Amino acid sequence: MNEQTTQVIQQIITFWEANNKNITTFFNKHADEVYAKQVAPGRNSGIYLMAHLVAVSDGLFPIFGLGERLYPELEVFAGESETNITYPANLTELKAKWEALNAKLAAEFAKQTPEWWLDRHLNVSEADFALEPHRNKLNVLLSRASHENYHRGQLVFLNEQSASI
Amino acid sequence: MNEQTTQVIQQIITFWEANNKNITTFFNKHADEVYAKQVAPGRNSGIYLMAHLVAVSDGLFPIFGLGERLYPELEVFAGESETNITYPANLTELKAKWEALNAKLAAEFAKQTPEWWLDRHLNVSEADFALEPHRNKLNVLLSRASHENYHRGQLVFLNEQSASI
Structure with a gap:
């Protein structure tokens, strides 16, 4: 394993964690009715986008071969x-x-090798991955x-108009 | 140099290029008045955001020690x-x-070593980088x-309401 x-x-991984945190911070910033x-x-x-982000992140478990979704009831929000x-x-x-699944993913990621990260994800076949x-x-x-950042760009529009855009 | x-x-780098291309595609999609x-x-x-993305990408030259901005007249859009x-x-x-500066950056990036990429950028001092x-x-x-993706999430709102959000 090479240090670089x-x-x-x-x-x-840190970039992903920082983006998660930006979403968390945003959803703790306003009164609940703002997100409706x-x-x-x-x-x-706003609440649809939160559900969407949860559903998309939860999809990392099966794509990475780390088990099933934690919250299959939210898969309808993946669109x-x-x-x-x-x-x-x-x-x-x-x-x-959102907190629970990100914590679980982070714990799984901490165990993995570079070889695991550079290997195929499970939505691509071995034949396609070879190419x-x-x-x-x-x-x-x-x-x-x-x-996450794509949708955060949209979510900030829920801020007061006077706030920075 | 390690292959991994x-x-x-x-x-x-490919991720950055793909995001650049998404922006280019978006700005070639509609009639000019849509971006106003x-x-x-x-x-x-839309046009402010295009100028902003140009100004921010152009700022990579000085931050990376690759010379001055190509378009200093656009620096006012960096906010x-x-x-x-x-x-x-x-x-x-x-x-x-946008095309010219991305092509020039890509050509510069193609020459660099992993050591260059993992070295400090010029907005951080040597002392801070050590920490x-x-x-x-x-x-x-x-x-x-x-x-770029953060702002693309906003730009797609210029699409017809019936288009995907």
Whole structure:
């Protein structure tokens, strides 16, 4: 195991953790009713986006071969758009699930080797991975961390208009 | 030079390039007047965000010790919020600058070693870097790439309401 490789992989894990924390901080910032609003006219609500982020992060368990989703009841929120969702999303419950799943993922990640990170994720076949070796677990984590930032860019619109944009 | 380290660094460069391309694709998708609109009521316009992304990426040259900004006239757009900007932003010109600076950065990046990437960026002093070795160039690139995604999450609101959110 090369020290530089370990350092770079750790930087990506730290980046993912920092993005998680930014989401947590944002959802602890306002009164609950603020998150029920749409981030822009006709767009997703804050609470939908929280449920979406939980559902997408929870999907890392099966993609990484680390077991099943912790909260399969939230898989309906995995889509990018809030349409026909009938499951009741409770903000307090979502925040607890967000914390619990990120803690569990972080504990799993801490055990892994560079070889594990650079091996295929389970949504890519062995044959396809042989042709596209960048389709590894590290790339999934990088892309999921950045996906949080994509939605955080939208969530900040729930701030007062006078706040920084 | 370790092969795994090189691979992981290349994945981050590829991630940055993919995010650049997503921005380019977005700004070639609609008629020019669409980008003059605000992404949400009272928020930045599409064209401001394009100028902002150009200004922020252009800032990578001095931060990485690769020379001066190519377009210092656009540095006024480096702030997160569109207030008191008097410089006229021309979309065609911005798109050309975006392409040119990303091509020049990519050419510079292709020459660098893992040691260069893991060394400090120039906004951190040697003393601070000794205490916080993660404040390296690779981390800046990671964070800037994700910053593009943060604003792309906002820019997609310029799409027709019926489009995916």
